[in-house]
Amino acid sequence: MNRFAELLDRLAYEPGRNNKLRLMTAYFRETPDPDRGYALAALTGALSFKHAKSGLVRDLIATRADPVLFALSYDYVGDLSETVALMWPQQHPTDASSVLPAVRGSGTEKAKETGHVRHWPSPTLTDVVTTLRTLGKAELPAQLARWLDQLDETGRWALLKLVTGAMRIGVSARLAKTAVAALGSRDAHDVELIWPGLAPPYPDLFAWLEGRGDRPVNRAPAPFRPVMLAHAIEDADFARLDAADFTAEWKWDGIRVQAVSGRDAHGNVETRLYSRTGEDITRSFPDLLPSLRREGSVEGRLNDSRESVGAFRQQAFAIDGELLVVRDGRVQSFNVLQQRLNRKAVTPRLMKEFPVHLRAYDLLADGDNDLRELPFEDRRRRLVDFIAALDDPRIDLSPQVSFATWSDLAAIRADPAEAGADADAVEGVMLKRRDAPYMPGRPKGLWWKWKRDPHVIDAVLMYAQRGHGRRSSYYSDYTFGVWTAGEEGERLVPVGKAYFGFTDEELLRIDRFVRRNTTESFGPVRHVLHEPDQGLVLEIAFEGLQRSARHKSGVAMRFPRINRLRWDKPPREADRLETLERMLASEATRSNGR
Amino acid sequence: MRPQDILMPDAAGLYCKPGGFHIDPVRPVDRAIVTHGHSDHARPGHGAVLATPETLDIMRLRYGDDFAGSAQAISYGQEIRLGDVAIMFHPAGHVLGSAQIAVTHGGVRIVVSGDYKDAGDPTCTPFEIVPCDVFITEATFGLPVFSHGDAALETAKLLASVVLFPERAHLVGAYSLGKAQRVIALAREAGYDAPIYLHGAMEKVTQYYQSRGIALGDLRPARGMKKADLAGTITLAPPSATADVWTRRFPDPVRAFASGWMRVRARARQRGVELPLVISDHADWNGLTRTIAATGAGEIWVTHGQEDALVHWCRAQGLAARPLALVGYGDEDGEQDAVPFSGGEDGS
Numbered sequence: 027m028n029r030f031a032e033l034l035d036r037l038a039y040e041p042g043r044n045n046k047l048r049l050m051t052a053y054f055r056e057t058p059d060p061d062r063g064y065a066l067a068a069l070t071g072a073l074s075f076k077h078a079k080s081g082l083v084r085d086l087i088a089t090r091a092d093p094v095l096f097a098l099s100y101d102y103v104g105d106l107s108e109t110v111a112l113m114w115p116q117q118h119p120t121d122a123s124s125v126l127p128a129v130r131g132s133g134t135e136k137a138k139e140t141g142h143v144r145h146w147p148s149p150t151l152t153d154v155v156t157t158l159r160t161l162g163k164a165e166l167p168a169q170l171a172r173w174l175d176q177l178d179e180t181g182r183w184a185l186l187k188l189v190t191g192a193m194r195i196g197v198s199a200r201l202a203k204t205a206v207a208a209l210g211s212r213d214a215h216d217v218e219l220i221w222p223g224l225a226p227p228y229p230d231l232f233a234w235l236e237g238r239g240d241r242p243v244n245r246a247p248a249p250f251r252p253v254m255l256a257h258a259i260e261d262a263d264f265a266r267l268d269a270a271d272f273t274a275e276w277k278w279d280g281i282r283v284q285a286v287s288g289r290d291a292h293g294n295v296e297t298r299l300y301s302r303t304g305e306d307i308t309r310s311f312p313d314l315l316p317s318l319r320r321e322g323s324v325e326g327r328l329n330d331s332r333e334s335v336g337a338f339r340q341q342a343f344a345i346d347g348e349l350l351v352v353r354d355g356r357v358q359s360f361n362v363l364q365q366r367l368n369r370k371a372v373t374p375r376l377m378k379e380f381p382v383h384l385r386a387y388d389l390l391a392d393g394d395n396d397l398r399e400l401p402f403e404d405r406r407r408r409l410v411d412f413i414a415a416l417d418d419p420r421i422d423l424s425p426q427v428s429f430a431t432w433s434d435l436a437a438i439r440a441d442p443a444e445a446g447a448d449a450d451a452v453e454g455v456m457l458k459r460r461d462a463p464y465m466p467g468r469p470k471g472l473w474w475k476w477k478r479d480p481h482v483i484d485a486v487l488m489y490a491q492r493g494h495g496r497r498s499s500y501y502s503d504y505t506f507g508v509w510t511a512g513e514e515g516e517r518l519v520p521v522g523k524a525y526f527g528f529t530d531e532e533l534l535r536i537d538r539f540v541r542r543n544t545t546e547s548f549g550p551v552r553h554v555l556h557e558p559d560q561g562l563v564l565e566i567a568f569e570g571l572q573r574s575a576r577h578k579s580g581v582a583m584r585f586p587r588i589n590r591l592r593w594d595k596p597p598r599e600a601d602r603l604e605t606l607e608r609m610l611a612s613e614a615t616r617s618n619g620r
Numbered sequence: 621m622r623p624q625d626i627l628m629p630d631a632a633g634l635y636c637k638p639g640g641f642h643i644d645p646v647r648p649v650d651r652a653i654v655t656h657g658h659s660d661h662a663r664p665g666h667g668a669v670l671a672t673p674e675t676l677d678i679m680r681l682r683y684g685d686d687f688a689g690s691a692q693a694i695s696y697g698q699e700i701r702l703g704d705v706a707i708m709f710h711p712a713g714h715v716l717g718s719a720q721i722a723v724t725h726g727g728v729r730i731v732v733s734g735d736y737k738d739a740g741d742p743t744c745t746p747f748e749i750v751p752c753d754v755f756i757t758e759a760t761f762g763l764p765v766f767s768h769g770d771a772a773l774e775t776a777k778l779l780a781s782v783v784l785f786p787e788r789a790h791l792v793g794a795y796s797l798g799k800a801q802r803v804i805a806l807a808r809e810a811g812y813d814a815p816i817y818l819h820g821a822m823e824k825v826t827q828y829y830q831s832r833g834i835a836l837g838d839l840r841p842a843r844g845m846k847k848a849d850l851a852g853t854i855t856l857a858p859p860s861a862t863a864d865v866w867t868r869r870f871p872d873p874v875r876a877f878a879s880g881w882m883r884v885r886a887r888a889r890q891r892g893v894e895l896p897l898v899i900s901d902h903a904d905w906n907g908l909t910r911t912i913a914a915t916g917a918g919e920i921w922v923t924h925g926q927e928d929a930l931v932h933w934c935r936a937q938g939l940a941a942r943p944l945a946l947v948g949y950g951d952e953d954g955e956q957d958a959v960p961f962s963g964g965e966d967g968s
């Protein structure tokens with residue numbers, strides 16, 4: 027734990043990306059398995075245990091410290107975990123350097139006699155992670171106290187950050203993967219491709235990177251593949267881009283999904299539907315499954331010319347697409363689709379009223395072939411054939427929009443109905459480079475999204491406050507923020523408050539979310555969990571933007587309201603302050619031009 | 621005799637009426653006793669100054685030969701009488717020549733700690749407990765969050781970073797008097813024997829330490845070095861210089877800072893420090909409380925620093941305690957080179 031704590035400590039202070047990489051790569055090189063694997067999991071947000079609440083940490087320190095001294099210290103330090111880490115009474119003798127005679131019973135005495143310092147047992151990162159996985163809630167306080175007794179200041183700080191789930195050291199999952207890839211002179215992309223098949227503490231990954239083992243193969247019959255995302259295009263970008271290099275499709279207003287099918291070791295077909303973050307949502311959409319699997323069409327003998335066995339192809343594939351509700355041949359708006367999301371029970375009536383449909387964007391795997399390294403145009407050709415062969419009314423192809431120049435495309439985007447699309451369900455257009463491989467994450471310059479309504483952003487819920495009158499028992503006033511680069515790396519900066527735009531049913535759900543995810547309360551204000559991988563994304567619509575010295579972010583929104591709740595979207599994918607600043611700049615040019 | 625009839629703060633500092641002298645006065649007085657050479661404690665312009673030989677030398681280096689009307693040197697353990705008052709100096713372990721002052725009058729002994737630390741330090745005489753009736757303690761790090769730990773481990777952190785980033789220079793911010801020499805000595809104790817480079821403002825005082833027989837190894841001025849040659853080296857500089865254009869002469873410098881404040885992240889971050897080193901010349905919370913207990917004093921006066929917490933702690937131990945309002949003393953960072961050692965300055 028101490029070596030990991032030192033790494034976190036150093037990373038928290040190091041501003042340079044390359045230096046952060048060096049620190050992490052050095053750690054991965056020097057630290058044995060399985061500790062380094064759990065460290066990688068911690069850095070990539072892949073550890074799963076229930077986080078401790080700050081109240082628990084306060085209760086713990088109350089058993090060890092004078093309340094007045096704690097209050098003065100907390101006031102000075104300003105961070106709860108850090109205060110507790112620093113003032114936790116030392117159980118082992120670090121004071122052996124004092125020239126004063128030892129105080130009886132402090133431990134110093136013995137250490138001075140024997141010359142032994144810091145030989146107390148302290149937990150390894152592996153001890154901590156594996157214990158937390160299985161530990162009951164009731165046992166957590168005593169276990170935490172034991173560990174705090176065994177660690178030094180930095181170790182205690184890292185432990186508390188880890189168990190409260192608030193590491194904030196300015197390292198993204200991508201950066202950690204880049205650092206580990208460097209062990210084998212590979213890049214993050216190589217690690218991303220195999221990542222979903224891996225699990226902490228990743229012994230096979232390290233073995234492969236260090237040349238001691240083969241490239242790990244994902245043995246799951248229907249694995250998730252990390253999705254490729256688009257950048258929002260700005261006016262200035264068009265000047266640098268050649269329209270001939272790109273294809274365009276509508277950007278559909280549904281939820282991004284991945285439909286994957288494959289056979290397990292016994293030849294049984296397994297079909298799964300994943301959200302964009304890799305969450306398995308198969309059970310929510312049983313009505314789509316029959317369209318994705320054709321049971322019994324092939325028998326075991328797959329080894330002869332697999333490619334030619336069309337039916338087999340339909341048993342092993344990965345489609346990237348959009349989940350939509352389609353009624354009477356028309357795609358319904360996102361609000362209609364929402365009736366199908368996050369339901370506990372999927373009733374026959376629900377499935378009949380809101381029939382789901384998959385609109386295919388891309389083909390990532392076909393039979394045994396991983397297509398992700400192919401250019402988009404090649405993948406698209408295979409997708410067209412695949413969907414035609416599948417011939418199922420619930421699964422269709424996302425149509426391409428033909429255009430010759432950017433101004434053609436601007437006109438089409440402005441009026442999708444004219445172009446024959448279901449205008450209600452079109453959010454804008456997507457631009458894809460013809461030669462782009464399918465790269466996990468948000469690579470620069472390959473995919474662009476060009477939204478129709480510029481006054482919509484995705485923000486993250488940060489604080490909630492009780493409402494007034496009829497709503498006084500609910501948390502109905504929301505402060506939301508967007509990402510910006512801070513001293514400690516990425517952080518959220520509040521950009522506005524919204525009080526309306528949601529239904530009563532949605533209010534109940536947000537209220538429940540707020541109560542379950544409060545990290546701290548200050549009077550009527552609750553701090554709501556808002557980490558890159560945990561929190562609630564709110565799509566905010568607004569009428570305009572202006573500069574504001576009163577707001578920390580420097581911008582103020584006019585009439586912000588909640589357009590929709592993005593339960594499906596991880597906070598790390600919310601918008602950035604730069605996006606608002608660009609909107610502000612283009613708004614200024616537009617109004618000056620009038 | 622009540623202790624407050626022996627020592628009491630006035631506008632210039634802590635005043636001893638029966639002895640007719642001030643201790644560490646912040647403005648010119650007739651007779652001054654000076655605990656140590658830091659510029660907030662040792663100021664120029666007094667009529668007469670009584671201090672250890674090292675403190676007097678340091679004042680001379682800083683202010684020139686005419687730093688006071690007259691100067692008298694006193695060694696640790698030597699007694700001097702001023703009127704009915706007996707004065708004795710004891711090692712404070714803070715910097716070279718630093719002293720606690722025991723003031724005895726009418727059967728009451730008050731010890732003025734000055735700045736002190738109980739941690740070991742190869743560059744000065746170790747701190748000594750002086751039994752007394754009233755102990756006047758500093759409280760720079762008077763909160764339980766301050767635990768300085770083992771300075772050798774912090775030094776190891778610095779040396780490990782030098783190995784990890786051989787193409788970068790390591791720039792260690794450290795107060796010119798005491799801290800800089802201690803960091804050098806710690807690096808030498810850890811086996812680091814490469815040349816260590818110095819900012820111009822540190823050369824004189826460091827040479828003085830060497831002249832007093834403190835082994836600091838191969839030291840060189842940073843001035844005039846080629847940028848590329850500073851890769852993989854360690855340079856010590858006053859804290860104010862490490863955030864200055866002066867640092868442009870170093871290749872991609874790692875900014876380190878040796879101070880007790882580095883224990884608190886927000887404080888380190890505020891200063892743009894990348895490599896905080898918790899190395900302090902003041903006692904930490906455990907050192908303060910352990911020392912207070914060991915003096916056997918029944919009454920504790922707490923000055924410059926976090927008085928509230930330490931007063932609360934004393935009272936919880938059943939000791940009479942009160943904050944003593946003394947102004948004009950800096951904290952460990954604030955000891956910034958308000959009055960730098962002149963000469964050898966290499967501009968900014």
Ligand SMILES: [Zn+2]
Binds near residue numbers: 656735
């Ligand atoms: Zn001092």
